Amino acid sequence: MLPQEPRAPSPDQQALTATWLEPHREVLMRLWQCVRTEVDRILGAKQPIKGGKPYPLGQCLEISQGALQLMRAWLKQDQAPSLPRDAALGFEALCRFLTAGGSLRSVWGVLRDRYFQNAFQLGSWYLDVANDSVDPAKPQVEILPFSASGLVAVADFHQFARIAESYWGGRIYPNHLFPSLAPDFPLLSEVDGIGLRLQVGNDYMIALNRREGFRPARAVLARGAVPEAVRHRIGAVFAEGELGFHPTQGQALALNACATYREQGRQASTEHRDAAVRQYLAVNRRLAEVDKAKAPLQ
Structure with a gap:
């Protein structure tokens, strides 16, 4: 199983859910609502706006990560802070479920072929603690049978690009400008309010x-090409060769790098992965300067 991959729950998880979670659904819902309230208190102040949108819009990842970090801290201490009685009962039920072999894992995928979603698989449940991050009129927390959630794994980069353009309202290009990174991060996104970024991290x-x-x-x-205007915008910040930037001949170099890396077995190298991620982060930090250097496309 890949990290964060949505998978149909096993018979064991279904049985554990029926025994340890289903009888306590209401108090478990109350527990996760309390978690969300605490995350809102912290994250709402830290990042009240993202991409020009007010919290919690567009902050599914941040809310989910915050909720998981908070719950892990509580579980490590084997106790939650002062909670309302019903939420405390929910925490006790969750602890019994996990002790019995139940699973709580972060998942990410495409929801109903419309947008990306970060959520959790809690046994055979789909648990979304950021259910209002697309539509603020929805309840903050949602619990469903995982089979009814509509969450599926992303199949490839073509599907990612299609959903990203629709969901983010942006444009997705092939990464022909940083060819040494292209085998690991083959896309370049341009989203209003965020700018240009390599994808997918x-x-x-x-x-x-x-x-x-x-x-x-x-x-x-x-497939595809990077618009000339985008090349020029990035070239205003990057010198040729800097962090692997190549404004011309990038597609041929990128395709060749994919074959070369595969032949060298880099797909199995943790060292290669970590180095690529570090360079990806460095490039994206510099890309954040692009729109400061030149007016955005009209």
């Missing part, structure tokens, strides 16, 4: 691509 997409020997990256790099 989550654990699932990195692992999927590496499992297939960089072939998913090569498939998406073989």
Whole structure:
């Protein structure tokens, strides 16, 4: 199983859910609502706006990560802080479920073929603690049978690009400008309010691509082109060769890198992965300067 991969729950998890979670659904819902309230207190002050949108819009990842970090801290201490009685009962039920072998794991995928979603698999449940991050009129927390959630794994970079353009309202290009990074991060996104960024930096997409020997990256790099205006905008911040920037001949170099990395077995190298992630982060920090250097596209 890949990191964060949505999977149909096993019979064991279904049985554990029926025994340890289902009889306590209401207090467990109350527990996760309290978790969300605490995350809102911290994150709402830290990042009240993202991409021009007010919290919690567009902050599914941040809310989910905050909720998981908070719950892990409580579980490590084997107690939650002062909670309302019903939420405290929910925490006790969750602890019994986990002690019996129940699973709580972070998952990421495409929800109903419309947008990306970070959520949790709690046994055979789908647990979303950021249910209002797309539509603020929805309840903050949602619990469903996982089979009814509509969450599926992303199949490849083509699907990612299609959903990203629709959901983010942006444009997705092949990464023909940083060819040494293209086997690992084969896309370049341009989103109003955020700007240009290399994609995709989550654990699932990195692992999927590496499992297939960089072939998913090569498939998406073989199509399309980067608009000339975008090349010029990035060239205003990056010198040729800096962090692997190549404004011309990038597609050929990127495709060749996919084949070379596969032949060298880099898909199995943790050292290569970590180095690529560090360079990806460095490039994206510099890309954040692009729109400061030149007016955005009209």
